[in-house]
Amino acid sequence: MDGDATKARILEGAGDLFARQGFAETTGKAIAEQAGVDLASINYHFGSRSGLYQAVLAEAHRRVVSLADLSLLAERDLAPSDRLLALLQGIVGSVTSAEGWHVRVLARELGSPSSHLQALFTDEIAPKLSHVLDIISAITGLPKEDPAVLRCLLRVGAPCLMLLIGSNLPGPLQIIAGMPQHALIRHLHAFAMAGLLDVAKQRTLPN
Known part of the structure; x- marks a missing residue:
């Protein structure tokens, strides 16, 4: 359950940043800070910043x-x-x-x-x-x-x-x-x- 909550928090934080700044201007560090996690958590749940962006696009659609x-x-x-x-x-x-x-x-x-x-x-x-x-x-x-x-x-x-x-x-x-x-x-x-x-x-x- 904690893992699901962390994944959802990363997705929401990244979605907000990608919406305001775009993919190119949004760093993994900024996403981690927004979501209150470390960079390793992003890679664990989504593989990479690109993987996270694809997940954000899919959720948006x-x-x-x-x-x-x-x-x-x-x-x-x-x-x-x-x-x-x-x-x-x-x-x-x-x-x-x-x-x-x-x-x-x-x-x-x-x-x-x-x-x-x-x-x-x-x-x-x-x-x-x-x-x-x-x-x-x-x-x-x-x-x-x-x-x-x-x-x-x-x-x-x-x-x-x-x-x-x-x-x-x-x-x-x-x-x-x-x-x-x-x-x-x-x-x-x-x-x-x-x-x-x-x-x-x-x-x-x-x-």
């Missing part, structure tokens, strides 16, 4: 959307459109939350990608995409393997990505991120549904 939540959503008796709405509610709620370091960490990494982004995609993002593609497939009526379904990720994911990055930057996107959640969710849902239904319609039109 889980706080935006977790595989467990997506699995539960897939089991709920909801219409495909309502599944998409529930997905967007979770993402927008997490991204626009004033609490935690997870959004700032992801915004930094996505705004200036490092070599660690591939590990984040492989370990966290890729397993979750299958659930999102299931929702898109159900809405459009197209097979999940259809290339058009993959392209439809742009309709669902791109606005969320812009919201995440923009929430960390001054300007219009930050203003949008500060708008009432219900208005943002309704807008993103309508935007995505219009595009997905248009794709479905185009596939049914004669050549």
